[in-house]
Amino acid sequence: MDIIQELERFSEEKQISFSKIAKGMGIGSSTLSEVRKGTYSGDREAILNKIESYLERHKEQMRRIDFVAETQVKKKVFHAINMIKKYVASNARNEILGSAKIAYITGRAGIGKTYALREYVKNYGAKSIFITAENSDTANIIIRKIALAMKKDIEGRRIEAIKEEIKTTLKFTETIIIVDESEHLKPKVIDIVRAIADQTGIGLVFAGTEKLRTQILSQRAEYEYLSSRAAVWMGVSELKIGDIDLIVRRFIKPELEDYKEEELRTIISYINNAVKGSARILENLLGMAYSIATEPENFSKTGGLLTLSYIKAAESMLVII
Ligand SMILES: Nc1ncnc2c1ncn2[C@@H]1O[C@H](COP(=O)(O)OP(=O)(O)OP(=O)(O)O)[C@@H](O)[C@H]1O
Ligand SMILES: [Mg+2]
Numbered sequence: 626m627d628i629i630q631e632l633e634r635f636s637e638e639k640q641i642s643f644s645k646i647a648k649g650m651g652i653g654s655s656t657l658s659e660v661r662k663g664t665y666s667g668d669r670e671a672i673l674n675k676i677e678s679y680l681e682r683h684k685e686q687m688r689r690i691d692f693v694a695e696t697q698v699k700k701k702v703f704h705a706i707n708m709i710k711k712y713v714a715s716n717a718r719n720e721i722l723g724s725a726k727i728a729y730i731t732g733r734a735g736i737g738k739t740y741a742l743r744e745y746v747k748n749y750g751a752k753s754i755f756i757t758a759e760n761s762d763t764a765n766i767i768i769r770k771i772a773l774a775m776k777k778d779i780e781g782r783r784i785e786a787i788k789e790e791i792k793t794t795l796k797f798t799e800t801i802i803i804v805d806e807s808e809h810l811k812p813k814v815i816d817i818v819r820a821i822a823d824q825t826g827i828g829l830v831f832a833g834t835e836k837l838r839t840q841i842l843s844q845r846a847e848y849e850y851l852s853s854r855a856a857v858w859m860g861v862s863e864l865k866i867g868d869i870d871l872i873v874r875r876f877i878k879p880e881l882e883d884y885k886e887e888e889l890r891t892i893i894s895y896i897n898n899a900v901k902g903s904a905r906i907l908e909n910l911l912g913m914a915y916s917i918a919t920e921p922e923n924f925s926k927t928g929g930l931l932t933l934s935y936i937k938a939a940e941s942m943l944v945i946i
Contacts (some may be wrong), residue, residue: 629661632676635683649683650675688915690908692875693744696868698732698861698904702741702832705730705859709801709828710749712856716826717797725822727854729841730832732861735905738832739805751799758809758833764817767810771802771818792825801828808833812840812848819850863902869893872904876911880930892933899940906943913939 626634636643643661647654652675659665660672693699705728712726732738746753756770765784772779772787775794779787802818804810815831822829831837838858845852864872873893874881900906917923917935927935 628673628676628680631680633661635680639683646679650679687912688876689912690872690876693740694868694871694875696737696741696864696871696904698737698864698868699741699744701859701861702730702738703745705857706742706745706749706801706803706828706830708857709830710799713751713799713801713826713828717799720797720826722824722826725819725827725829725854726856727819727822727829727831727851728857728859729837729855730830730857730859730861731835731838733834733863735903736861736863737904738861740904742803742805742830742832746803749801751801754800754802755805756803757805758807760809762810762814764814767804767814767818771821788821792821795821795825795827797826799827800825801830803830803832805832807831808836808840812844812851815841816848816850819854864900864904864907865902866894866897868904869897869900869907872907873911876915877931880928883928883930888932892931892936895933895936899936909943910936910939913942 632646635641636646643657644654647657650657652672656665656667656672660669660676665672709726709728712723715721716723730738730742742755746755754771754774756767756774758767762770768784768788768791769779772791775791777787777790777794802822804815804818807815818829821827838860841848841851870893873896874889877884896907896910900910911931914931914936917938918927918931919929923935
């Protein structure tokens, strides 16, 4: 089989499009297509080398978390947004413009807030607008971010005009705007988004660290608009052993039957102590431990299963603090 055929088989088996492959190789997709057809007039040999190294890089894929487990954080996030969803549906159905209803979701970094929010967005039947706030975001930048998420052409347009267009488009639609990392926003900026929701009947979700809660509640007098519109204050906490158990078992699902239940429990309990409630550390630890377990010499001894010693090795490489 020549290298082109190998690439075509790779694309077919892994369900990866040629445009994605070309992107991964750092070449244009028309170049790749011409090389495949044999009509490429440039340096064909150079491209074939790139294909070879691409295939080499992708031969041993890292195993990654590609699922969403029913963690407590996920359940709480869904519960909070579901409340907002009901208000929004009723606003749109009855064309009511009450005061906006806001869900505030707060919890420390790395426990799976963003992951759960994105999953919600994926499954929400109506429209949702997902933006991520940054430290330097002013009111104008937030308006622009919302407009861009709505795929509006804002080039050279005045902010007031953009805002009006956003409102017209959103009015009585069942849209939910989700602002992640919103502890970076000044209450003044959050309030601009609140005003849009008041005037359109859409729903709002602000997610962030505890700083978000402190900011809004400490400026209660000045920003009563924000605290009084809270339909839910949802605090989410770090992963518990039950969550870790779900994620670990799902991660090793292809080999689950090869583990002894008792060993698995020991592993899960060790991991639980090591990751200190963080889903992000868990993700890194599992990925690293799995790649250690599948190194050829380990694989021949332990068949790709995770053992306590691989997990400890991964832990020491990640320097978990
Ligand atoms: N429910 C879940 N099921 C499976 N994996 C999860 C789940 N929640 C989180 N993870 C894993 O943990 C990682 C970190 O989660 P996420 O980025 O959502 O955390 P976060 O709370 O938003 O953190 P930060 O505040 O740092 O942005 C995810 O990339 C994913 O690998
Ligand atoms: Mg996040």
